[in-house]
Amino acid sequence: MSSSHILSADVFDELLGGGGGTAAVAGLRATERSWRLLVVRALLDASGAHPLTDAWQLLMRARAVDEAAFEELLAYPAVGVWAAHTLRRLRGTAAGDAPPDTGYPHAVAASAAILAGLDFRTAVPVQEGWAVLPTLGAMRVPGAATAEVTATDGRVLVGGLPLGGPDWHPLTRLSADGHALLLDDADPYRTLRTPVPAEPVSAEVWQELFEEARGILRGQDAEAAGALRDGLVALVPRPRAERFRPHSASSGDAFGAALASVPDDGEQLASTLVHEFQHNKLSAFMHLFTLYDDQGGGRLYYAPWRDDPRPLGGLLQGVYAFFGVTGFWRRREHPLGRFEFALWRDQTAHALRAIGAAQGLTELGRRLVAELSGRLAPWLAEPVETRARVAAELAAADHRATWRAYHLRPDPRVVRAHAEGRPEGKGEPELVPGTPARGLDTRAVLLRWLLADPVGFEALREDPGATVEGARPEDVALVTGDTAAALRAYRERILHGDGDPETWVGLGLAARAAGDPAGETVLARPELVMAVHAELDGDPLEVARGLLSCPA
Numbered sequence: 001m002s003s004s005h006i007l008s009a010d011v012f013d014e015l016l017g018g019g020g021g022t023a024a025v026a027g028l029r030a031t032e033r034s035w036r037l038l039v040v041r042a043l044l045d046a047s048g049a050h051p052l053t054d055a056w057q058l059l060m061r062a063r064a065v066d067e068a069a070f071e072e073l074l075a076y077p078a079v080g081v082w083a084a085h086t087l088r089r090l091r092g093t094a095a096g097d098a099p100p101d102t103g104y105p106h107a108v109a110a111s112a113a114i115l116a117g118l119d120f121r122t123a124v125p126v127q128e129g130w131a132v133l134p135t136l137g138a139m140r141v142p143g144a145a146t147a148e149v150t151a152t153d154g155r156v157l158v159g160g161l162p163l164g165g166p167d168w169h170p171l172t173r174l175s176a177d178g179h180a181l182l183l184d185d186a187d188p189y190r191t192l193r194t195p196v197p198a199e200p201v202s203a204e205v206w207q208e209l210f211e212e213a214r215g216i217l218r219g220q221d222a223e224a225a226g227a228l229r230d231g232l233v234a235l236v237p238r239p240r241a242e243r244f245r246p247h248s249a250s251s252g253d254a255f256g257a258a259l260a261s262v263p264d265d266g267e268q269l270a271s272t273l274v275h276e277f278q279h280n281k282l283s284a285f286m287h288l289f290t291l292y293d294d295q296g297g298g299r300l301y302y303a304p305w306r307d308d309p310r311p312l313g314g315l316l317q318g319v320y321a322f323f324g325v326t327g328f329w330r331r332r333e334h335p336l337g338r339f340e341f342a343l344w345r346d347q348t349a350h351a352l353r354a355i356g357a358a359q360g361l362t363e364l365g366r367r368l369v370a371e372l373s374g375r376l377a378p379w380l381a382e383p384v385e386t387r388a389r390v391a392a393e394l395a396a397a398d399h400r401a402t403w404r405a406y407h408l409r410p411d412p413r414v415v416r417a418h419a420e421g422r423p424e425g426k427g428e429p430e431l432v433p434g435t436p437a438r439g440l441d442t443r444a445v446l447l448r449w450l451l452a453d454p455v456g457f458e459a460l461r462e463d464p465g466a467t468v469e470g471a472r473p474e475d476v477a478l479v480t481g482d483t484a485a486a487l488r489a490y491r492e493r494i495l496h497g498d499g500d501p502e503t504w505v506g507l508g509l510a511a512r513a514a515g516d517p518a519g520e521t522v523l524a525r526p527e528l529v530m531a532v533h534a535e536l537d538g539d540p541l542e543v544a545r546g547l548l549s550c551p552a
Contacts, residue, residue: 001552004033005027005030005031005288006023007027007288007453008023008027010023011023011027012064013371014282015028015285016367016368016371017371017374017375018278018323018324018327018371018372018375019224019369020227020281021223021224021226021363022223022226022227022230024164024281025225025227025230025281026230027229028255028281028284028285029075029230029231029255029256031267031284031287031288032075032210032248032255032256032284032287033071033075034075035287036074036075036080036083037074037283037533039080039084039087040074040083040321041091042087043083043086043087044056046085046090046091047090050226051298052102052105052108052123054109055105055106055108055109055122055237056105056109057527058106058109058110058112058113058118058122059073059108059109059112060121061113061116061118061120062109062112062113062115062116063112063116064119065116065117066112066115066117068118069112069115070112070116072135073108073111073112073115073134073135073372075233075255075256075459076134076135076233076234076256077190077233077234077251077253077254077255077256077257078134078184078187078189078190078234078254078257079108079134079189079252079255080110080253080399081189081190081192081193081251081253081254082104082105082188082189083099083253084388085101085189085193085194085253086100086101086102086104086507091518096194098367101125101188101195101467103123103125103146104124104125104134104188104189104195106123106124106125107124107125107131107132107133107134109122110122110124110149111133111135111136111202112153113186114133114136114151114156114163114332115136117154118151119151119152119341120149120150121145121148121149121150121151121155123148123149124146124147124149125145125146125147125157125188126141126144126145126146126147126159126197127188127195127197128140128197128198128334129141129143130186130197130198131144131146131147131149131158132186132187132188132198133158133498133517134144134187135171135187136163136169136171137163137168137169137170137186138168138186138200139156139158139159139161139166139167139168139169140157140161140168140169140419141161142166144159144427148160149223151362160283168255169186169198169200170263171184171185171186172203172207173204174203174206174207174210174214175207175217175221176207176210176211176213176214177215177217177225178213178228178229178392179214179229179232180233180368181210181232181233181234181235182233182234182235183201183203183206183234183235183237183259184234184235184236185198185199185200185236185237186200186203186235188234190234190251190257190259191236191237191238191261192249192250192251192253192254192257199238205262206235206237206262207225208266209262209263209266209269210235210266210269210414211266212265212266212267212269212270212290213266213267213269213270213273214270215266216266216267216270217270217273217274220331220413221331221507222330224241224274227277228274228277229254230271230408231256231277231280231281232256232257232258232273232276232277232280233256233257234257234258235257235258235259235260235310235353236257236258236259236260237260237261237262238259238260238261239261239262240261240262241261241262241360242322242445242468242469243438243445243449243467244262244264244445244448244449245441245445245450246258246260246261246263246264246268246272247260247261248260248261248272248275248276249276249278250276250277250280250283250286251283252283252284252286255284256280256449257280257282257285258273258276258277258280259274259276260272260276260467264462267332270328271325271328271329271340273324274324274327274328275321275322275324276305276321277324278320278321278324278325279321280324281312281320282316282317282321283317283321289364289536290362290364290365291358291362291364291365291368292312292313292316292360292362292365293362293363294311294312294313295355298311299311299358299359299360300431300433301315301349301351301354301355301358301398302324302354302400302403302404302407303315303318303351304318304347304348304350304351304396304399305318305322305347305407306318307403307435307439307440307441308407308433308434308435308436309433312355312358312360315351315354315355315358315375316355316368316369318351318369319351319352319355319369319372319533320372322344322347322348322351322370322378323348323375324374325340325342325344325349326341326345326379326439326461329341329344329509330345330382334452335385335387335388335451335452336451336452338384338385338388338389339388339391339395339447339448339451341379341384342384342389342391342392342393343392343395343396343444345376345379345380346380346392346393346396347396348372348376348438349373349376349380350396350400352369352372352376355369356369356370359446362412375487380438387451388451389537391447391450391451391479394443394447394478394479394509395441395443395447395510397523398443398505398506398509399440399441399444400443400523401505401508401509401522401524401526402440402501402502402505402528403440403525404525404527405438405504405505405526405527405530406432406440406500406501407431407432407433407434407463408429408430408431408432408527409429409430409527409531410427410428410430410525410527410528410531411427411428411430413427414426414427414528415531415532415535416535417527418528418532418546418547419532419535419536421546422477423513429521429527429528436501438469438470439469439470440487440502441504442468442469442471442475443471443475443478443479443506443509445468445471446464446468446475446476446479447479449467449468450480450546452481460476461473463478464476472489472504472522473489474486474489474490474493474506477489477508478509478510478513479508481513483510483514484514485512486506486509486510487507487510487511487514490503490504490506490507491507491539491540491541494507494533494540495539495540497542499530499533501526501530504522504526504529504530504540505522505523505526506528507519507522507540507541508520508521508522508523508529508544509523511544516541517545517546518541519544520542521544521545521547522544525547528547528548529544532547
């Protein structure tokens with residue numbers, strides 16, 4: 001019989017405040033084990049016409065011989081993704097074209113049996129030519145739907161081929177500073193969603209980056225680095241993204257995993273690991289405690305780190321993660337680090353104010369927001385050199401205004417009234433969900449180039465869009481302080497009928513930098529200025545000047 005889980009008062013308070021050391025992680029790992037067992041039990045009960053008995057029996061044989069191997073497989077993040085996704089499929093709460101995947105547990109059982117040294121025979125799925133053994137690796141088995149796995153006296157064959165042979169791709173364990181992290185490029189559920197084929201990568205570059213990242217983390221906060229060491233067990237590699245635009249992800253179903261694109265350097269990887277482990281911790285905490293109940297509202301919110309509107313739960317995850325990110329960059333002293341600290345402390349505070357007023361938070365949810373806000377408050381008063389601070393202010397204002405321009409549609413009656421010179425009423429704008437075709441961080445990326453790599457920035461000036469997707473010459477002018485050139489180019493683009501949200505917000509930023517009050521009007525309500533201009537045409541700044549002040 002399972003016993004109850006108890007988090008000490010100190011651990012509870014640490015987690016509420018965005019922290020949590022090795023004791024907190026040990027507690028979360030224990031509770032996640034129970035959560036995983038509950039999901040697996042529910043899955044077995046729901047399987048009905050999809051029996052998993054053979055796989056479960058092999059797992060129990062492995063457990064009897066090697067408890068540690070069983071526990072490692074049970075706790076493995078991808079197993080959690082499979083179990084949760086398959087349970088949702090069987091219950092009809094998740095869509096999918098293919099039938100529920102009942103072959104994966106046979107692969108899990110095979111891995112456990114191999115680790116336990118059992119003699120056995122079973123069949124595992126083959127996806128696009130790969131038969132995967134979770135936590136171990138993948139065998140190239142072309143032209144088959146399943147592969148037989150046999151083990152006799154320690155000799156293991158997959159599809160008739162031996163482990164260790166030329167067709168076998170073993171997973172690599174990255175190792176640095178006492179932290180072993182499985183680089184999983186094979187498990188079908190590693191990307192945290194539906195099954196995908198194996199995509200073997202070279203581990204050498206990841207090992208170098210991981211060593212650099214661990215050195216940074218240990219040097220900044222040994223206790224936090226220890227917590228991350230004990231909590232993260234798998235890193236899922238993804239292709240390299242554009243510089244200063246890394247991609248990463250995690251899942252509440254996959255405690256201990258982080259998905260990341262090839263980072264620019266070890267520092268970026270360290271920041272990503274902190275970011276995703278914050279999500280891991282909060283997801284596990286939310287398996288124990290209810291922080292919000294948004295079932296009745298379904299309202300969407302502005303999240304400063306996302307281009308799309310987010311539900312309450314997503315925003316809560318975001319403020320928790322970016323509190324950690326802010327703390328990471330707070331300890332970095334170079335220009336880019338100071339920019340990131342200034343940007344994310346401001347944006348996190350902005351989001352905390354919004355979520356603090358949201359309907360749907362439980363009493364505990366409000367306490368978490370209050371704890372994060374209280375711990376962030378002293379950081380807001382810390383001095384940041386002018387160049388980095390001004391750049392961060394520009395990036396924050398840019399993202400907020402561009403998000404508004406994409407996602408808010410003003411009340412047509414208000415637009416018409418302004419166009420006719422009789423502004424009246426304050427109709428609420430309509431929120432339009434969805435993700436813009438391109439990122440809203442283009443000028444922020446240019447600022448990062450300028451701060452971190454001035455030589456590289458000079459090289460991209462001539463054709464900025466070739467290096468930074470979405471960048472235009474007027475954006476370069478804006479971030480380098482050539483306000484007059486930027487203002488002229490944005491204005492001309494609008495007059496020529498090419499006034500997309502980025503251009504309108506760029507106009508507002510440039511006008512504000514030039515001391516024109518119309519710039520603040522554009523930044524406060526870009527959606528309204530754009531809509532009124534569409535009715536009147538004419539000079540965009542004159543339209544902005546003609547608008548009466550409207551609360552944002």
